[in-house]
Ligand SMILES: Cc1cc2nc3c(=O)[nH]c(=O)nc-3n(C[C@H](O)[C@H](O)[C@H](O)COP(=O)(O)O)c2cc1C
Ligand code: SF4
């Protein structure tokens with residue numbers, strides 16, 4: 001059993017209420033930080049912990065905080081990114097729904113570190129019932145003196161507000177989120193200036209993911225040096241993984257990042273193996289934007305080493321043979337699934353979610369969907385595969401925000417690793433309407449070249 | 453005429469107070485949700501009313517209302533089924549769920565039943581991938597859908613509507 005720092009207590013009866021949460025040791029980090037540490041001490045502790053952003057990009061949180069501009073007399077804002085809309089990802093929802101006070105606690109400590117007196121939780125509009133849960137938790141924290149004016153008599157004032165979005169994946173991108181929070185369309189801004197200098201209402205702003213901010217609680221309680229001992233290399237602490245697809249036990253798991261991918265999929269503690277005794281074909285381990293891998297490359301790296309559930313190992317081999325930790329949205333496909341069709345649903349998703357500001361993204365996502373639809377419905381040509389490849393190349397790196405890349409990568413990886421399946425769809429136009437390509441060679445042991 | 457009840461108006465004031473002086477435009481999306489709850493959908497008249505409450509131009513409201521998928525710019529049924537069809541739901545049978553709802557209600561995606569009761573929509577990932585297939589129904593998610601579960605949900609909607617009439 002690995003260490004659990006975030007959701008271990010999520011199943012305790014009544015943990016959603018302040019009293020039970022407090023009885024279980026909640027809000028100690030607020031007392032410790034506000035009474036015994038300076039704001040800079042808190043940032044220093046987070047730096048020491050090695051915590052990396054859990055929203056997808058994995059940027060070191062302490063460093064991000066230290067970039068925050070602090071001009072005299074200008075308010076600063078902390079915004080919690082609870083937009084969670086990346087297909088495969090439902091971990092933030094679990095945390096907020098089950099143990100809302102953990103997020104509120106993390107937000108108070110982080111607001112103190114950053115000097116944010118008004119802190120916002122921007123939550124995807126569809127999580128409407130969670131808004132009620134969070135507002136209840138905030139009200140309780142206010143009643144108990146952990147929010148409001150002069151918190152615990154320390155002179156620090158802070159209020160937390162929940163803002164609902166209107167249904168748009170792009171509002172998870174931090175500058176689009178800021179636009180949306182200002183009551184506008186979610187069009188990402190051109191950077192620089194970065195939010196750390198000019199964010200919400202032109203003021204210095206930090207945007208962090210729900211899980212990142214919750215992780216500040218154990219970091220302050222145990223100290224950065226203890227936190228760093230959990231995990232390996234630059235993958236410190238624990239990570240929430242939301243697992244879905246063809247597995248026996250879909251759900252949200254907290255892992256310390258020293259277990260293997262194989263253990264995560266097959267052990268009863270986690271996914272419990274592939275459903276209906278089927279075999280594993282492919283997996284997207286970090287949310288829809290990260291590259292899909294065939295079973296053989298998922299379980300072992302190209303060098304033949306066991307692939308582990310951490311930032312470094314998942315990305316071992318780069319995009320040629322690796323993938324990414326991303327948001328921790330772990331999507332498992334069994335031998336009966338069609339990679340072409342699955343990729344088509346993702347292409348449709350990105351076309352639907354493109355904000356339309358940049359032509360490579362707006363037009364490219366539409367074309368990728370159309371061509372994939374054509375191949376999937378048995379009308380594809382061989383040249384379509386090259387065309388798809390060409391389009392994704394033209395999107396990548398040529399757009400204002402990373403949604404363009406996020407749309408390009410799944411298509412690129414599907415072609416890179418499953419080209420045979422695409423070709424089979426084209427050479428078997430009738431048959432592909434009645435059956436799928438199957439497992440084929442995707443789980444065969446890899447040949448490891450001695451020089452690799 | 454479009455107008456919020458006094459209770460809703462006090463909620464409007466609370467929402468606006470969350471933002472610093474002069475930044476009341478930030479309350480736009482929450483107010484559109486409030487308006488949609490009250491009136492079912494966002495007519496031009498409703499959007500103009502919201503613009504007035506926030507002292508912003510009507511075009512600023514239209515821009516936003518057309519950007520976000522949750523806002524209905526046309527009337528919808530009393531109950532809106534929004535079935536997720538993205539990858540993880542697709543591999544767990546969302547296509548069959550959509551087909552079954554179409555057949556049961558006799559409508560296509562995007563249509564409303566003639567009694568004005570149900571609208572069927574498809575949606576992209578709603579953050580419930582581990583509990584697939586699923587749909588959003590108003591403020592809540594209905595997860596682990598099966599044909600039987602869909603029948604049950606339809607029946608519940610009908611009896612709720614009858615009880616409220
Ligand atoms: C298209 C797009 C969607 C994103 N969606 C989310 C999201 O839903 N939640 C999130 O925390 N970060 C999301 N991000 C990443 C944010 O831009 C940002 O990096 C993150 O909130 C920073 O928080 P962290 O450092 O704590 O991870 C998204 C990025 C892009 C480009
Ligand atoms: S890359 Fe796509 S989503 Fe991002 S700003 Fe450009 S058009 Fe909008």
Ligand code: FES
Nearest residue numbers: 536541578580581
């Ligand atoms: S794919 Fe349907 S909820 Fe995520």
